[in-house]
Amino acid sequence: MPKDIITARATDYSQWYLDIVRNADLADYAEVVRGCIVFKPTGYAIWEAIQRGLDERIKATGHENAYFPLLIPKSFLTKEAEHVEGFAPEVAEVTRAGGVELTEPYVIRPTSETIIGHFYAQWVHSWRDLPLLINQWANVMRWEMRTRPFLRTSEFLWQEGHTVHATEAEAEAETLLILNDVYTDFLEKEMAVPVMRGLKTEKEKFAGALRTYTIEAMMQDGRALQAGTSHNLGQNFAKAFDIKYTDRNNTSQFAWTTSWGVSTRLIGALIMAHSDDEGLVLPPRLAPRQVVVVPIYRNDDEKALVLEAVDRITAPWTGRLRFKIDDRDNLSPGFKYNEWELKGVPVRVEVGPRDVEKGSVAIARRDVPGKAGKEFVSQEGLTERIEELLADIQTKLFAKALAFREDHTRTVADYEELKEAIETGFARAYWAGSRADEQKIQDELKATIRAIPFDQPEKEGKCIFTGQATAQQVVFARAY
Amino acid sequence: MPKDIITARATDYSQWYLDIVRNADLADYAEVVRGCIVFKPTGYAIWEAIQRGLDERIKATGHENAYFPLLIPKSFLTKEAEHVEGFAPEVAEVTRAGGVELTEPYVIRPTSETIIGHFYAQWVHSWRDLPLLINQWANVMRWEMRTRPFLRTSEFLWQEGHTVHATEAEAEAETLLILNDVYTDFLEKEMAVPVMRGLKTEKEKFAGALRTYTIEAMMQDGRALQAGTSHNLGQNFAKAFDIKYTDRNNTSQFAWTTSWGVSTRLIGALIMAHSDDEGLVLPPRLAPRQVVVVPIYRNDDEKALVLEAVDRITAPWTGRLRFKIDDRDNLSPGFKYNEWELKGVPVRVEVGPRDVEKGSVAIARRDVPGKAGKEFVSQEGLTERIEELLADIQTKLFAKALAFREDHTRTVADYEELKEAIETGFARAYWAGSRADEQKIQDELKATIRAIPFDQPEKEGKCIFTGQATAQQVVFARAY
Numbered sequence: 001m002p003k004d005i006i007t008a009r010a011t012d013y014s015q016w017y018l019d020i021v022r023n024a025d026l027a028d029y030a031e032v033v034r035g036c037i038v039f040k041p042t043g044y045a046i047w048e049a050i051q052r053g054l055d056e057r058i059k060a061t062g063h064e065n066a067y068f069p070l071l072i073p074k075s076f077l078t079k080e081a082e083h084v085e086g087f088a089p090e091v092a093e094v095t096r097a098g099g100v101e102l103t104e105p106y107v108i109r110p111t112s113e114t115i116i117g118h119f120y121a122q123w124v125h126s127w128r129d130l131p132l133l134i135n136q137w138a139n140v141m142r143w144e145m146r147t148r149p150f151l152r153t154s155e156f157l158w159q160e161g162h163t164v165h166a167t168e169a170e171a172e173a174e175t176l177l178i179l180n181d182v183y184t185d186f187l188e189k190e191m192a193v194p195v196m197r198g199l200k201t202e203k204e205k206f207a208g209a210l211r212t213y214t215i216e217a218m219m220q221d222g223r224a225l226q227a228g229t230s231h232n233l234g235q236n237f238a239k240a241f242d243i244k245y246t247d248r249n250n251t252s253q254f255a256w257t258t259s260w261g262v263s264t265r266l267i268g269a270l271i272m273a274h275s276d277d278e279g280l281v282l283p284p285r286l287a288p289r290q291v292v293v294v295p296i297y298r299n300d301d302e303k304a305l306v307l308e309a310v311d312r313i314t315a316p317w318t319g320r321l322r323f324k325i326d327d328r329d330n331l332s333p334g335f336k337y338n339e340w341e342l343k344g345v346p347v348r349v350e351v352g353p354r355d356v357e358k359g360s361v362a363i364a365r366r367d368v369p370g371k372a373g374k375e376f377v378s379q380e381g382l383t384e385r386i387e388e389l390l391a392d393i394q395t396k397l398f399a400k401a402l403a404f405r406e407d408h409t410r411t412v413a414d415y416e417e418l419k420e421a422i423e424t425g426f427a428r429a430y431w432a433g434s435r436a437d438e439q440k441i442q443d444e445l446k447a448t449i450r451a452i453p454f455d456q457p458e459k460e461g462k463c464i465f466t467g468q469a470t471a472q473q474v475v476f477a478r479a480y
Numbered sequence: 481m482p483k484d485i486i487t488a489r490a491t492d493y494s495q496w497y498l499d500i501v502r503n504a505d506l507a508d509y510a511e512v513v514r515g516c517i518v519f520k521p522t523g524y525a526i527w528e529a530i531q532r533g534l535d536e537r538i539k540a541t542g543h544e545n546a547y548f549p550l551l552i553p554k555s556f557l558t559k560e561a562e563h564v565e566g567f568a569p570e571v572a573e574v575t576r577a578g579g580v581e582l583t584e585p586y587v588i589r590p591t592s593e594t595i596i597g598h599f600y601a602q603w604v605h606s607w608r609d610l611p612l613l614i615n616q617w618a619n620v621m622r623w624e625m626r627t628r629p630f631l632r633t634s635e636f637l638w639q640e641g642h643t644v645h646a647t648e649a650e651a652e653a654e655t656l657l658i659l660n661d662v663y664t665d666f667l668e669k670e671m672a673v674p675v676m677r678g679l680k681t682e683k684e685k686f687a688g689a690l691r692t693y694t695i696e697a698m699m700q701d702g703r704a705l706q707a708g709t710s711h712n713l714g715q716n717f718a719k720a721f722d723i724k725y726t727d728r729n730n731t732s733q734f735a736w737t738t739s740w741g742v743s744t745r746l747i748g749a750l751i752m753a754h755s756d757d758e759g760l761v762l763p764p765r766l767a768p769r770q771v772v773v774v775p776i777y778r779n780d781d782e783k784a785l786v787l788e789a790v791d792r793i794t795a796p797w798t799g800r801l802r803f804k805i806d807d808r809d810n811l812s813p814g815f816k817y818n819e820w821e822l823k824g825v826p827v828r829v830e831v832g833p834r835d836v837e838k839g840s841v842a843i844a845r846r847d848v849p850g851k852a853g854k855e856f857v858s859q860e861g862l863t864e865r866i867e868e869l870l871a872d873i874q875t876k877l878f879a880k881a882l883a884f885r886e887d888h889t890r891t892v893a894d895y896e897e898l899k900e901a902i903e904t905g906f907a908r909a910y911w912a913g914s915r916a917d918e919q920k921i922q923d924e925l926k927a928t929i930r931a932i933p934f935d936q937p938e939k940e941g942k943c944i945f946t947g948q949a950t951a952q953q954v955v956f957a958r959a960y
Contacts, residue, residue, distance in 0.1 A: 028599060032556075033549040033586065034577070038599055041544035041614065048545065064521035065528065069513040070588075070619055070635050071572075076512075089579055092551075094588070097514070097572035098623035106513065108550075108574070108588075119508060119518055128810075134521065139550055139619065143578035155550050330608075 008277045013221040020271055024280040024343050027149045035144045035154030039264070042343060045288035046267050047157065051137065053190045053286070054159060054262065057182045063133040063161060068116050071106035076114040080240040083113065086207025090142045108141040113208065113233070113259055116162045117241030124164055124255060126246050131174070132164040150268035151480050158263035164243060164255045168234070171256035175232040178260045179213045183228040191266070192283035192398040193217050193273045194405055195227060196475060198451025203435045210234030216450045218405040219272040222425035224450045224477035227269050230260035273401050278369050280344030283397050284390035291323040291386060292345045296333045296352035309356045316383050341366060346393050347386055367393050414464050418476060422447040426477045430461035432470035441465065441476070449474045488757045493701040500751055504760040504823050507629045515624045515634030519744070522823060525768035526747050527637065531617065533670045533766070534639060534742065537662045543613040543641060548596050551586035556594040560720040563593065566687025570622045588621040593688065593713070593739055596642045597721030604644055604735060606726050611654070612644040630748035631960050638743035644723060644735045648714070651736035655712040658740045659693045663708040671746070672763040672878040673697050673753045674885055675707060676955060678931025683915045690714030696930045698885040699752040702905035704930045704957035707749050710740035753881050758849050760824030763877050764870035771803040771866060772825045776813045776832035789836045796863050821846060826873050827866055847873050894944050898956060902927040906957045910941035912950035921945065921956070929954045
């Protein structure tokens with residue numbers, strides 16, 4: 001596995017990403033199925049770690065999981081006018097089944113607001129049934145023209161939450177609870193990816209939503225990646241699917257609904273936020289394997305000696321650390337170091353005959369490649385030392401990503417500055433433009449308003465496009 | 481929630497099952513999507529518990545999870561002759577996507593041997609790549625004419641393992657490892673469902689397999705439910721998809737593959753194995769909620785007193801027991817008892833003002849309804865008492881199901897006895913008949929050979945159909 005098969009980020013960021021995906025063995029292209037990939041074990045293990053962290057938070061905030069059908073009667077899509085416009089062009093249709101042509105085709109869910117709305121209308125009767133707080137882990141399909149592993153695939157995996165509330169205020173609180181306590185908390189604490197939170201503009205919001213909130217992460221090329229969205233759907237879907245409840249005064253009311261989701265895209269975000277030219281870099285809290293132990297020996301005597309020490313050293317780790325002993329016989333230690341570096345294991349422990357003699361080991365941290373990240377430590381207290389190191393790596397990865405974002409975020413005063421700023425990162429700008437203005441900028445600069453961020457300036461300024469005075473800043477960026 | 485909405489098992493077993501599913505709020509019919517159901521939170525939580533227990537065992541036996549595409553090019557199905565015959569009639573087809581007609585339609589996976597075989601052919605090169613041990617959690621679709629929630633639905637959820645080996649012996653060992661250490665161990669220890677293990681006859685084996693092993697469980701009406709199968713696929717799929725490896729002598733060889741799966745059908749098995757005329761009965765190890773606490777009070781003073789005691793009593797339970805405090809204000813204790821009985825929570829704890837005074841509580845075990853299952857115990861040592869009780873319920877449920885199966889299994893000497901025996905349960909019979917004979921019995925009796933069980937008699941006997949001497953016994957039953 002020679003190192004030069006990974007293109008340097010500085011040379012070609014886009015190719016670097018594909019090289020990481022291939023060399024870390026995360027995914028395979030499914031050329032026989034348009035736009036799809038295979039999630040290989042190393043890639044899927046990251047998704048499992050993401051699922052665990054999110055599922056815990058989704059349940060802790062009072063939601064339960066359920067599962068709704070994959071297929072949606074095609075006519076359901078048309079019940080919400082904006083929704084059908086957004087999704088109809090990219091659905092896959094089932095027109096034949098069990099050997100016969102269907103009278104009404106089904107679509108494979110591109111998202112489940114419509115089919116779930118249909119059931120919620122039957123389940124919700126009284127204010128006592130509310131709030132209804134359900135999440136689903138599922139595959140969805142949107143027929144895509146261009147594929148990029150994890151970032152854009154026809155089939156992807158995700159969670160989609162769908163909730164029903166009695167009032168607009170409750171729906172709004174739910175939307176923000178998910179954005180803050182589930183998504184932001186998970187991305188920042190577990191994935192070590194800082195996010196910018198904010199509201200989407202009318203142009204960028206979800207098809208059918210009243211308001212869409214977003215978390216946007218910055219990748220190492222300065223582009224934005226929309227990592228998760230949380231939608232206050234208002235009464236749009238309640239009206240389209242007749243989700244009504246009887247309130248405490250015995251009056252029938254349309255309910256308020258929300259939906260929110262994050263997907264296997266997060267694997268792409270994770271790769272692009274932390275990895276380097278040597279391969280994948282994974283934050284310890286999320287890494288399927290946190291530590292790899294490489295025994296070093298030249299003959300059977302040394303092997304016996306070293307493996308005995310490795311067993312003794314790692315005995316207390318079970319249940320405390322996720323580790324692997326790489327005792328493959330046919331590969332050199334150097335080959336193994338390289339492979340685990342490529343695969344992003346946060347800490348490597350090397351044990352040779354000299355170490356056994358001296359009661360020491362060598363440990364290397366993945367986030368600091370080369371000699372600078374290597375130290376020789378005593379076997380005594382090793383477990384605690386590794387735990388400290390893992391915690392330190394987690395903290396440093398977040399700090400590094402945050403510093404990178406701050407270094408690559410500029411507040412711009414005019415359109416010229418905007419043009420320049422979006423070449424390298426995020427541009428904060430006063431904005432009072434119209435939807436058409438927004439489109440014009442997108443056409444000219446290939447940049448979009450990622451969000452109207454929650455943190456807003458105290459003073460008014462001048463819109464960079466219209467020159468109007470405004471208190472509102474937005475963040476422009478090019479995006480994945 | 482009056483009790484008489486559950487039909488008694490003795491009256492109509494089939495209706496009883498549907499009544500349990502509805503009243504315990506496990507699923508909803510998705511009439512708008514042919515043959516599909518919605519897995520409601522209570523039902524899906526059981527599936528999550530099943531997934532946890534199986535996933536742990538699948539990983540402990542050396543397998544990793546991955547994810548392959550939902551869609552399969554239709555032509556793939558035809559590559560294995562028996563396989564296409566078995567599955568082609570029941571697939572759903574995607575013929576249009578992204579607004580255009582597809583030149584080759586896709587089928588939604590009814591099972592993934594073909595698409596996974598296609599990738600394995602690209603991944604496997606050398607004996608060093610073997611064994612390849614992968615599992616997938618996924619949804620699959622088989623267009624069904626008749627629906628029965630969990631037991632038979634067009635879309636269902638499952639795990640499907642797909643492995644590649646260098647030799648027939650290794651593939652056979654894998655097939656049996658899964659049957660024994662994963663499926664049997666899980667069903668018997670966690671689900672408290674005893675299973676009969678054995679080999680399927682040629683007539684009953686998986687379309688495309690060399691040999692299919694099965695675990696068969698007996699339901700309370702004496703019918704068999706095929707709970708899981710493990711297939712040694714021989715070289716059939718390796719030849720169809722060109723899965724070859726270079727052996728240690730540098731010779732190219734076809735590999736040997738296996739596949740194995742269990743599905744959301746297990747939820748149906750669980751319901752039908754243990755539940756009674758009062759509702760669902762869940763084994764404690766699998767129950768999403770093991771204990772429900774119902775506080776009893778008539779006024780605010782009592783409420784404060786009782787809830788304070790409940791908080792104190794349950795404080796040590798976090799992390800030890802999965803419990804819920806049912807403090808809903810608008811419902812009577814009696815209503816709550818009934819609801820949790822319906823939903824199968826293994827242990828109920830009642831705490832009233834008298835109990836607070838006396839330092840006691842009442843506990844009721846779900847598997848012994850009424851007064852016989854209720855006892856008054858001290859609050860001191862309550863956690864341990866409940867843990868003992870849960871362990872006892874788990875053991876008793878298994879013992880009861882096993883005794884039931886033994887009581888309803890007869891060894892039959894001739895065709896007349898077979899006819900009688902399959903009216904109430906399993907019939908063990910000496911068998912040397914042909915595939916045509918097997919079909920004849922199925923047509924006449926609606927019973928099939930469920931398995932050639934692993935435990936075989938020591939002596940020869942006479943085939944109940946042909947009269948031939950044979951050492952082989954099989955088990956006949958009617959099946960779900």
